Amino acid sequence: MTAADLDAFRAHVRDWCRANVPADWRRAQTGAPDEEFVRFQKEWFQRLREAGFAVPHWPASWGGGMPVPEQAILYRELAAHDAPRLVLAFVAVHHAAATLLAAGTGEQRARYLPAILDGEIWAQGFSEPDAGSDLAALRTTARREGDVYVVNGQKCWASGAAHADWCLLLARTDPAAPKRHGISYLLMDLRSPGVGIRPTRQATGESHFCEIFLDDVAVPAANLVGAENAGWRVAQETLGAERGMTMLELAERLGGGFRRLVDRCSRPGPGGTRPLDDPLIADRLAELETELTGLRALCTALVGDAHPGPADASIVKLYYSELLQRITGFGTETLGLAAHTDLRKPASSGWESGAWALDFVASWEWTIPGGASEIQRTIIGERALGLPREPAAF
Amino acid sequence: MAAAAPADLAEFHAELRAVARALLSASPPSWDRITEVGWTGLEVEEALGGADATFAETAVVLQEMGRAAASVPYLAVAGLGVGALALLEPGPDRDDLLRATATGDALTVVALDAETTDGTPFRLDAEFRLHGTAAFVLDASRADRLLVPALDPTATPVIATVAAAPARSRPPAPDQGESPAADADTRPDSSRPLASTRSGSREAPDGASGWIGPRVPMSARNGSREAVEGAPETDTPRVSARGGSWEADCRCLSASAQGGSSVVAEVDSRAGSVAIADRAVLDATRTFGSVVADGVAVPADAVWRFRSDPGVALRRLHDRAAVAVACDSLGLSEAMLDATVAYAGTREQFGRRIGSFQAVKHACADMLVQARVARELVAAAAQAVAVGDPDAGTAAAMAKSFACAAAVEVAGKAMQLHGGMGYTWESGVHLHLKRASLNRSLFGAPARHRARIAARYRDGAP
Structure with missing residues (x-):
């Protein structure tokens, strides 16, 4: 795949986003009743599916097969165009699919994977x-x-x-x-x-x-x-998907959140001054962007690596979740009391919706589930570094 | 090399890394051996005795230098000297020096002020006299050829070449050990002038041709006080450059010129000098010199021009410097992580190996995560520098600020987790901590680089 191919793909995704991302979905999804959220999610999924964007990470035979560099571009452009996220289908397209592809029978795959595409x-x-x-x-x-x-x-x-x-x-x-x-x-x-x-x-x-x-x-x-x-071993595939493949999208979404933060810091904030003019704030932003750049590279490496290390997915999950917390925390700290006035975030948005204080609180949804950060550190210490295990407690 | 497939390249890098690690595990690593195996010439074209590789390969060796905390001028010579020469217009003189630098016959050092992230403190006046002071130049006192980035009378960046010593009397690699396992007593005592640890060949006889600079202590000379600012006043002035006329030096340069490119200027031997003085630092694996030019006349054929936009070229040189140090800090972090994991896996307290305690295990996990992120940022920056990416400056700033800050944290945590043993001189952890701490300040502290990153936000980035 040449750079020209990737540029052409990027242009294709941009055109698609401009034509398909609903302009007012944030407003419409804020405070929307559950039925409306579900309807909107399923409709958005089908629109992505028609474009070949719903399950790019699946094997080609099941409707995916997009090369990793193109996936990274797809997710970056969806984030840049502030497209709704596939919140509702998240477990289906990642956890369920990864489990079935790794451990399911042919019949199970044939029964469930197409049905996921159908909603x-x-x-x-x-x-x-x-x-x-x-x-x-x-x-x-x-x-x-x-x-x-x-x-x-x-x-x-x-x-x-x-x-x-x-x-x-x-x-x-x-x-x-x-x-x-x-x-x-x-x-x-x-x-x-x-x-x-x-x-x-x-x-x-x-x-x-x-x-x-x-x-x-x-x-x-x-x-x-x-x-x-033998379910414990199968469950590791599910958890591995959570810590691995999902991260490519989430890192790009976090990148979109960071751009939103820089944009907000470029406009007058508390006291009428631009936060960006404060060198301490500029310094923190640069530090966060540096970490984000490292996260993106880690994700691309993990997804593109045919033989990832035994704790690579844990490293990415740990780093993503704590960086999400640092970025949303910094946004909450920097953007003044106005950052606390969004009492609801739009459904169908991600963990960087722009409702900074809420996003900050919600960031614990990533540091706790799927193996809390403490569990990830233990996994990294034991599986990646080979440190001695904790003596059994019983 | 440039057209190699990524898989081949990865294999080549792995091989280079393994060879470098083996060679640098010798204590002390030999500079002669390093030049013999061609690492100084990695990026030099084959016609000039090099390997025709790229900065991505130099970066691999630089990481191993950091891992071994090697006290050799590799960063100065391969990182900066070769990098600067490659940015210059080719010509017989430049080509000769590039060849000599690649083979190890010349120890070429760039007088890049180690505290800056851009520009140069040196300028050539209308008579092509060189003025300026760089308080810290990496390995200046080991150099036999100095490339001085300077603004010419039209404020265009150029390189003024100055022979610091003839190649034949180039000092051998310092004989101190490098790895933490090395006997620390063989290291130079930082309370002594580093010059006194040098071999006799450096102590050229008074008046020998090719030596530049004044013999008088720098601190006694008018106008060069700032060069030793911060040094204890009671210290013996660490003047390493010995007396000899600038005129003689220019003859030396002219003799090596084979059909120079431009008109030879008049040389005024009484016009001034370039003085190099040792600056001892706490990190005993590194040497610095201050470089003071107080109006020395530079012959026109010793003023070399960049082959492309001079401002961009100087910017790229600074970026190379930043990434080279980031490579060093990355290697250093990985060495400290490895040492700490090995120690925590054997040391027992409370009847258990300490690595089984979560407090220790999780700290090690954090060190690994920091090192992994640093590795990604450094790889991206090295690649950007290797291909001349227009955004290399941002990648360099990210790699430098992150990897060099992370290395201090990792080395500090290594000292902590090694306990009392880690604090001893014998353990050698201090060597890495001091080097990490120096690297962090070298060619711009993290905040300086982050300011460069943040400056883009005013133009709508990222």
Whole structure:
């Protein structure tokens, strides 16, 4: 792929964005009811799909196959044109797809991947009230009865579950086995009898995380991914996707957020002066841009590397989440009390919506889930550096 | 080389890195060996005895220099000397010097003020007399040829070439050890004038041709006080350049000229001098000299011009300097991380290896993340410099500010995690910490480079 090819692709994406990004979506999505959010998300997904932009990271045979340099350009242009994000399809196109492509059967892929393109929404049912960072301590059970698993338990922090069709589920199939060895990975229809969903109100006031209550839910045995009791390993694919492939887009979105911050700092702020004229603020901005440039390079390297290091995805997830927190925190600090006056951020926006104080609070959505920063540091220390493991606590 | 596929290039870099690491693990690394294997000539065209590679390859060796905390003038010569010569119009004199620099026959140093990020403090007046002071020039006192960036009478940047010493009496590499494992007692004591540690060949006999500068202590000379500002007044003045007439030096230059490009100017031997004086610094792996020109006449054929826009060329030279130091700091960070991980994996306290404690493990993880980000920024900047990217300045500023600040944090954390042992002279961690700390200030502290990055915001970037 030559530089001219990439330039041509960039021009193509720009033209597409100018023609397709709805001009007023931020206003329309701020305070929009859930149904409107879901409708808008599904419509935007189909528009991206028609352009070949919805699942560029999937294999070509399933409708993706975009080279990594083009993906980076795509995400940069979508961010630059302030396009809505695929918030609702996030778990479907990343976590579910990565899991199915790595460990699913041919039948499972054929059943679920095209359906994702047609708009099926997925949620992730991993965490439980007593199994957060210590995910392997999960207690939801799946008991085999004939050709179904009967599932009982409770899941939490299932993002988007209230609007989802399917759930990636971890459940214990062998209560006698050591923690990580008795877990199986199931695909569960959220409309099954016995499933109850209750949104959890978050620090930002939104409620996209949900609790899922499971009371004798029957899941067909055909929906087992990987072998019975080998679900822990399969789950690493899901988590790896979260820490890896998603980052290419999120880093570019953060770049868009940074541009917005520089733009705001170039206009008069508190006291009537331009924040950018304060050398201390200019210095911090330059530092953040430098870190952002490093993050982008890390993401491109990770996604383009056929054999990434054992903790490369953890390095990227840790760095992204903490840089997101630094950038949104700095925006909140610098832009005065006005930064605190956005009481709601537009649905369909990302973690850098421009509602700085809310974005800052929401940045903990990246430093806590998917393996908290402390867990990532332990993974990096043990898998990348080979440091001795913590002695077992029991 | 330039057309090599990325995979081949990566393989070549890995090989170069491995060879460099092996060679530099010798204590002390030998400058003669380094020039023998051709690392000073990596970027020089084959016709002039070089390897026809790019700055991306020089950058690999520079990282290993930092890893080994090597006390050789590689950054000055391959990073800056060769870089400056490559920016100049080709010609017999320049080509000869480039060849000699590549092969190690000349130790060519650029009088780039090590505290600046742009411009030059030197100027040529209407009579082509050179004026100016650079308080810190990396390895100036090791040089036998000095390339002085200067503004000519029309304020156009040029390079005034000055022979600091004939090549035959070039000082050998200092004999101090380099790696943390080396016996620290063999290192120069910073309380002694560095000049006294030099081998006899540097102590040229009085009046030997080719030596420039005054014999009197600099601090006693009128108008050069600022050059030793900050040095303890009771110190012996560290004058390394020995007496000898400028006239003799110009003869030396003229003798090497084979059909010079322009008219030979009149040389006034009483017009002044260029004086180099050692500036001892806490980082004992590095040497600096102050360079003072107080009106010495420079022959026209010793004034060399840049082959492209002179302002841009000087800017690119500064960017090269910044990226070269960033490479050094990156290698240094990785060395400190490796040493710390090895130590934390064996040292036991409270009945456990200390690396199993989260406080230690997480600190090591943070060091790795810092080093990884630095590595990406340095690689991007080295590539930008190698291909002459118009945005190389921004990439250089990012690499310099990040990698050099990170190295201080990483080396500082290495000292912390090594505990009391880390604070001892014997451990050698201090060598890396001092070098990291010096690198951070060299060719512009992080805030200076971030100011360059931020200046773009007024024009609508990023």
